[in-house]
Amino acid sequence: MPVFLLRYVKFRAFSPQVFHVKQAFLRNRILALPSEVPLAQSTRSIPIIDYEGSSYKTDFWEGQGREFEDLTERHAVRRLLPSSGNVLVEVGAGFGRLADLYDRFERIVLVDYSTSLLAEARDRFGDDPRYQFVAANVYHLPFVANLADVVVMIRVAHHLEAIDVALAEIHRVLGGGRTFIMEFANKRNAKAIARYLLRKQSWNPFDAEPYEFVPLNFDFHPGWMREQLEQAGFRIEAELAISHFRIPAIKHRVSPALLARIDNAIAGPGAVFKFSPSILTKNISTKPHTPAVGFFQCPKCGNQGLEAKETGYFCPRCEETWRVQDGIADFRFPRPGS
Numbered sequence: 091m092p093v094f095l096l097r098y099v100k101f102r103a104f105s106p107q108v109f110h111v112k113q114a115f116l117r118n119r120i121l122a123l124p125s126e127v128p129l130a131q132s133t134r135s136i137p138i139i140d141y142e143g144s145s146y147k148t149d150f151w152e153g154q155g156r157e158f159e160d161l162t163e164r165h166a167v168r169r170l171l172p173s174s175g176n177v178l179v180e181v182g183a184g185f186g187r188l189a190d191l192y193d194r195f196e197r198i199v200l201v202d203y204s205t206s207l208l209a210e211a212r213d214r215f216g217d218d219p220r221y222q223f224v225a226a227n228v229y230h231l232p233f234v235a236n237l238a239d240v241v242v243m244i245r246v247a248h249h250l251e252a253i254d255v256a257l258a259e260i261h262r263v264l265g266g267g268r269t270f271i272m273e274f275a276n277k278r279n280a281k282a283i284a285r286y287l288l289r290k291q292s293w294n295p296f297d298a299e300p301y302e303f304v305p306l307n308f309d310f311h312p313g314w315m316r317e318q319l320e321q322a323g324f325r326i327e328a329e330l331a332i333s334h335f336r337i338p339a340i341k342h343r344v345s346p347a348l349l350a351r352i353d354n355a356i357a358g359p360g361a362v363f364k365f366s367p368s369i370l371t372k373n374i375s376t377k378p379h380t381p382a383v384g385f386f387q388c389p390k391c392g393n394q395g396l397e398a399k400e401t402g403y404f405c406p407r408c409e410e411t412w413r414v415q416d417g418i419a420d421f422r423f424p425r426p427g428s
């Protein structure tokens with residue numbers, strides 16, 4: 091589809107035929123990166139979804155009957171998180187829904203492409219000096235190699251057209267032997283299989299390729315995702331299959347807390363079969379451990395010698411200034427409108 095057609099897609103028009111309708115509320119703007127701008131870590135021009143100004147928190151979570159999904163994800167992330175660590179980076183942290191889970195870490199870096207969602211996270215966690223708020227693109231993270239002890243990425247993979255580039259970037263930023271926790275939407279779930287077998291759905295859930303049910307919304311085959319993770323240099327240490335009860339008839343009858351507890355009790359064995367719509371993987375970087383030097387690096391040229399100024403960070407090599415405004419360091423690349 092030509093890039094200009096990807097703009098202002100009204101997802102509601104597509105939702106009846108899909109299993110995941112997570113973004114049905116959004117009048118999404120799909121931001122295409124201009125191809126003439128040289129990209130630091132990739133020669134590809136990768137479109138990304140833009141949540142700037144969206145009311146994701148209130149339109150998708152608060153009062154929207156998703157307490158079960160929220161609780162079961164929290165249980166699962168808590169189970170997979172290492173017991174302590176120095177730097178935790180959450181990529182695509184949004185408004186910081188899960189950020190209270192990280193209190194055993196000394197430095198918590200919430201990264202998202204949307205500054206408006208980060209501002210909501212800052213309003214909630216900004217008084218705690220351990221939290222930092224960074225606007226950046228997962229394809230060009232502004233951190234030095236080996237910085238993080240843990241990277242978490244929940245409900246973001248389904249927006250990534252170039253998961254290989256994102257995984258390579260996360261692998262670069264994560265220390266050797268350290269943990270990457272990722273959630274992804276599972277295309278080979280029970281509902282999709284049933285619909286396919288009953289001929290109510292044309293696409294094949296057993297086919298390995300990602301299924302893009304609306305622009306920039308992908309469901310992935312677990313086997314395909316495993317290959318991507320391994321190719322990027324990760325070993326999968328644990329898997330949890332969650333959200334088995336994402337079914338209104340059940341959710342209306344059983345309390346979210348009880349349902350989430352049952353869901354998590356079967357999440358381990360369920361990962362053998364992987365019939366749930368959501369999978370979490372705990373992945374260990376297989377590279378050798380090397381201590382990180384510094385913290386930020388220029389996402390445009392990779393220079394680690396950024397100079398801290400009053401208004402932000404200056405890169406003496408490419409002469410780019412990355413602004414810090416209202417507590418949010420803005421390292422998006424290329425910046426919108428540039």
Ligand SMILES: C[S@@+](CC[C@H](N)C(=O)[O-])C[C@H]1O[C@@H](n2cnc3c(N)ncnc32)[C@H](O)[C@@H]1O
Nearest residue numbers: 138141182183184187202203204227228244245
């Ligand atoms: C469905 S929301 C999930 C937010 C949060 N992880 C949660 O579970 O509540 C997806 C988030 O990914 C962010 N995102 C999507 N593509 C991104 C990219 N290329 N770089 C950084 N963030 C991205 C969006 O801005 C949005 O906040």
